[in-house]
Amino acid sequence: MLTSNMGLRFMSYPQNLLTKFSSLSPVTAFPSIKTVKGAFSCSCCVVCQFNLDDFSSKKRHLERVYSTNSNGKFSNKQFISVDSELYDYILSNVREPEILGQLREETASMRASKMQVSPDQAQLLAMLVQILGAKRCIEVGVYTGYSSLAVALVLPESGRLVACDRDLECLEVAKRYYELAGVSHKVDVRHGLAADTLKSLIANGEASSYDFAFIDAEKRMNEEYFELLLQLVRVRGLIVIDNVLWYGKVADPMVDDKMTDSIRRLNKKIMEDDRVGISMVPIGDGMTICQKR
Numbered sequence: 001m002l003t004s005n006m007g008l009r010f011m012s013y014p015q016n017l018l019t020k021f022s023s024l025s026p027v028t029a030f031p032s033i034k035t036v037k038g039a040f041s042c043s044c045c046v047v048c049q050f051n052l053d054d055f056s057s058k059k060r061h062l063e064r065v066y067s068t069n070s071n072g073k074f075s076n077k078q079f080i081s082v083d084s085e086l087y088d089y090i091l092s093n094v095r096e097p098e099i100l101g102q103l104r105e106e107t108a109s110m111r112a113s114k115m116q117v118s119p120d121q122a123q124l125l126a127m128l129v130q131i132l133g134a135k136r137c138i139e140v141g142v143y144t145g146y147s148s149l150a151v152a153l154v155l156p157e158s159g160r161l162v163a164c165d166r167d168l169e170c171l172e173v174a175k176r177y178y179e180l181a182g183v184s185h186k187v188d189v190r191h192g193l194a195a196d197t198l199k200s201l202i203a204n205g206e207a208s209s210y211d212f213a214f215i216d217a218e219k220r221m222n223e224e225y226f227e228l229l230l231q232l233v234r235v236r237g238l239i240v241i242d243n244v245l246w247y248g249k250v251a252d253p254m255v256d257d258k259m260t261d262s263i264r265r266l267n268k269k270i271m272e273d274d275r276v277g278i279s280m281v282p283i284g285d286g287m288t289i290c291q292k293r
């Protein structure tokens with residue numbers, strides 16, 4: 001069973017905004033909320049067209065809906081926060097293959113299990129691979145194999161996933177699950193520093209031959225991984241980068257640690273990089289999907 005209490009990573013949207021608004025009356029905070037026949041309904045939030053007939057659900061609803069126009073790009077665009085209740089609902093709508101559920105449960109008791117991507121993220125990665133018709137993929141940061149297995153499961157029989165990680169113990173778990181799932185023939189496990197593996201693929205003449213890459217390893221190395229993968233991925237291929245929102249710290253001016261700064265720097269660089277089309281997606285801890293031009 002998928003629940004948000006199982007050590008999964010997900011973004012809870014701006015807690016600072018939530019605190020800020022909780023002291024205001026609902027109508028003050030959200031002028032678009034109106035009373036209809038004694039019940040509250042939200043008139044313009046496309047995701048919440050339901051009546052709210054008790055105070056706690058009203059309050060929950062209000063706490064999830066925000067408006068923003070702070071950078072002038074949107075005219076009072078509304079967006080929702082994802083709290084654990086709503087996230088449980090999202091997870092209940094994820095189609096997680098049984099073998100991935102088993103791996104997730106085994107990993108839950110392991111050291112640093114929160115590193116694993118969430119089921120909704122894995123589902124999105126698998127869908128991107130399928131939409132692309134990808135045959136050749138790379139993953140930087142395998143851990144126990146959850147995201148790589150999700151990708152390998154949807155690759156065609158002739159597909160290949162180069163799976164890079166420096167942790168042999170974790171890779172042993174991943175390899176066991178590739179075997180169990182019957183996909184080990186599609187996965188080329190590379191133990192070692194990911195940058196070295198990527199450089200060796202380039203040296204081997206494999207530039208521009210990959211369809212899809214996923215970056216989920218040491219965050220401060222992301223810029224180097226991105227540059228190497230830009231060489232390895234073909235035009236119109238995808239590079240997906242995980243943890244781009246870094247638990248919301250990227251948007252918090254009070255945070256200036258090295259890790260957060262390096263993520264901010266790469267986000268800015270990619271934003272200005274016309275070698276790729278981009279979409280920053282608030283799923284899990286935030287993923288940016290880059291398409292090579």
Ligand SMILES: C[S@@+](CC[C@H](N)C(=O)[O-])C[C@H]1O[C@@H](n2cnc3c(N)ncnc32)[C@H](O)[C@@H]1O
Pocket residue numbers: 115116117140141142143144145146147148164165166167170192193194195216217218221
């Ligand atoms: C966030 S976890 C990956 C999670 C994985 N994508 C999943 O969904 O289960 C990061 C992984 O990157 C690996 N890693 C960190 N730095 C690395 C490096 N320089 N080279 C190779 N692997 C590295 C760690 O050993 C760890 O297993």
